[in-house]
Amino acid sequence: MSAPSLVYSCEIQVxxxxxxxxxxxxxxxxxxxxxxxxxxFLAEGAASVDTAPGAAVVRKMDAEFLRPITxxxxxxxxTVSVVHLGTSSxxxxxxxxxxxxxxxxxxxALMVAFDVRAERSRPLTEPERAVLGRYLPAAAPA
Incomplete structure (x- = not known):
C-alpha cells in the first residue's frame, strides 16, 4: 500500500x-x-531533501474564481499539490x-524545469522527482 500524498499549505494575509x-x-x-x-512550496520541498530548488518556469496557468474574497x-x-509529473514538466x-x-x-500551473544557462527546458532531477512525487495523489488500487 502506498503512502498518502502530501498537500502543502501556507497562509497569506489579505x-x-x-x-x-x-x-x-x-x-x-x-x-x-x-x-x-x-x-x-518548491523551497520547502527542496529543503526536505537538503537540496536547492531547481529553476522552473510557468508554461501555462489557469485560474477559476469561485467565491469573493474581501x-x-x-x-x-x-494549498498546493501535484496533479501531473512528467519528464521535464x-x-x-x-x-x-x-x-x-x-x-x-x-x-x-504547468511548470517546466528550466536550464537557465541554455535557456531551454531540462529533465527533472531525481531529487526534484522525489519531492514532487510525494505531493502526487496516491494511485488507486486496481
Whole structure:
C-alpha cells in the first residue's frame, strides 16, 4: 500500500490594497496569492531533501474564481499539490480557502524545469522527482 500524498499549505494575509472598487480582492491579486504560495512550496520541498530548488518556469496557468474574497477576509489558506509529473514538466494545483474553509479560487500551473544557462527546458532531477512525487495523489488500487 502506498503512502498518502502530501498537500502543502501556507497562509497569506489579505491586504487592504488588494481590493477593487466592489470591495472584493481583485482577480489579478488572487493569481498573485497563487504565485506567492508556489515558490514557498518548491523551497520547502527542496529543503526536505537538503537540496536547492531547481529553476522552473510557468508554461501555462489557469485560474477559476469561485467565491469573493474581501479585504475583511483576514488570512486565506493556499494549498498546493501535484496533479501531473512528467519528464521535464509538472502541474501544480493551487486552492485558496477563506477563514471559514470555503473554496474561493483554484488554479493549475504547468511548470517546466528550466536550464537557465541554455535557456531551454531540462529533465527533472531525481531529487526534484522525489519531492514532487510525494505531493502526487496516491494511485488507486486496481
Amino acid at each position: 491586504r487592504w490594497g488588494d481590493s477593487d472598487r466592489l470591495g472584493h480582492v481583485n482577480n489579478t491579486r488572487i493569481v498573485e496569492y497563487l504565485q506567492e504560495a508556489r515558490p514557498l 479585504a475583511t477576509s483576514g488570512t486565506v489558506r493556499v 509538472f502541474t501544480l494545483r493551487h486552492v485558496i480557502e477563506d477563514a471559514d474553509g470555503n473554496v474561493c479560487a483554484s488554479g493549475d
